[in-house]
Amino acid sequence: MASEPHLLTERERDRREDDSYGDLHTEHQILNMGPSHPASHGTVKFVIELDGESIIDLDVQVGYLHRGFEKECESGTWYQAIPYTDRLNYNSAILANTGYCLAVEKLLQLETPERCQYLRVLAGELSRVGDHLTRAGAACLELAAMTPFLFGIEARELNWDLQEVLCGARVTSNYIRIGGVKHDMPRSFPGICRENVAKIRALLKDFDDVVTENRIFVDRLRGTGFLSREDCIRYAVTGPLLRAAGVAHDLRKSQPYLVYDRLDFDIPIGEVGDNYDRYLVVVEEMHQSLRIIEQCVDWLEKSSGPVNIDDPRVRWPAKGRVFNQMEELIQQFKSVTEGPRVPAGEAYQAIESPNGELGFYVVSDGSAVPWKVRCRPPSFINLQPLPLMLRGALLGDLIPTFDFVNMIGGECDR
């Protein structure tokens, strides 16, 4: 520490004030950004240590959206947890439904009918497209490009229309059930789906024309937010971030669940692991998801069969029988008020969500109430190495990097 200012001689004071004698006296500045900041979507607070405009260090503070997801799940039936999983990630609610139901089905040792699995894949891939559209579109918006954001939102709207036709709701659709799905697709769905997929492809083309080789966009993304392959693995980063760093790890391929092993699609990977690679991976994944959607629609149109498993532990009796038979009425009553009793044990099931590995670790003590429902949140875990991606970078690089990490508050904070 220098001596007290008032003890300095006049000459010394002049010398210090005149920068021609050397560096200006500078000190690091602490900047609080968030929890609600117009240039970031998601409620998170950054405490940034700045040297001029360069980030020296960063403390990411999460938890603003914590609402006790696990505690709530532990106080209802196994069925009552499904709507809570809807609210983890508002962009891809169906994938969280699917992950939870697959984990519970693993404990119950149930194998759902083929048609149900195709419907789950179809609904899940629609969610993935919506999630990626939001990520890429919002990134453009926050880099001050309004037009591509509107292309993205228009495509997402078409996508949500499809989800509405399929599930009856747009965002928190609550479509997946333990042992099945809510209902089969309506007969009009394949036609509307093909029409909208073509329109989404056209919008993606427009998006691509405006953004992918745009000089401003490329300059903001190329070389920023870099995270190496080794650091991704050490920090358990999964999803598009890991693939952008050049690791071809996608649970749909490496540990297939549902019917992904019967579908034809590719896994895009990046080269260096910066934001531009992440953008390219995300865009290509949307095209691959659209391919999967078309294959599922073709299959579903050609085949028929039940969409729910016929297992008395989880099956709800058909309404016609409930109204006419005493036993079925009793079973309906038990199913609604108590739900299934899940055998004691533990199970972990992971699925590939748009952000990475979304896992559910469920523990049952044999009763009708979950003992524990743990959600392994990809956003939370992918956000942890954010300081590593940004140390030494400019403050402005935080915006695209945070966008492509795609932290979703509901899932991160649970």
Place this chain on the structure above:
Amino acid sequence: MAEESKGRMEDHGSEALRRLIAAMPEAICDTHARLGDATALVEAARIADVLHFLRDTPGLEFEMLVDLTAVDYVGETPRFELVYHLLSLKHNHRVRIKARVLESAPEIDTVVSVWPAAGWMEREVWDLYGIRFRGHPDLRRILLYEEFEGHPLRKDYPKEKRQPLIGPRN
């Protein structure tokens, strides 16, 4: 964790469990592979050794700590169980490692030095279950705020309990 159970430990066809049992039989209390998930319950004092071994042994190479959480088995002794899910990208296999800690001394060694990914996961377990991680460089609450009293995922924390409201600090 009875002594006799150590005698009949099985690997259930899992390569990871087989090599773990061969390398450090004294650290392992129980194994199972129910529903296809290879699982080992290990001594809490040896957790860092076990995880180091699983990460560094050629042929296993669990280079990713996918998840870390805890379960409160209230009424049992020891009460808390920590659950580590590991994944090997190279060999495409998984293993689950568990360790039990006592209610009277809810503490275990940190694994931040093995995987930096554990940093936030351990903070979350401390926040919600009140289990301390010895040697953790920055063990603050993460989802809740510093003034919060108690650890809400413990089974004896009432769901309806209210917490005092706090104002902004600066």
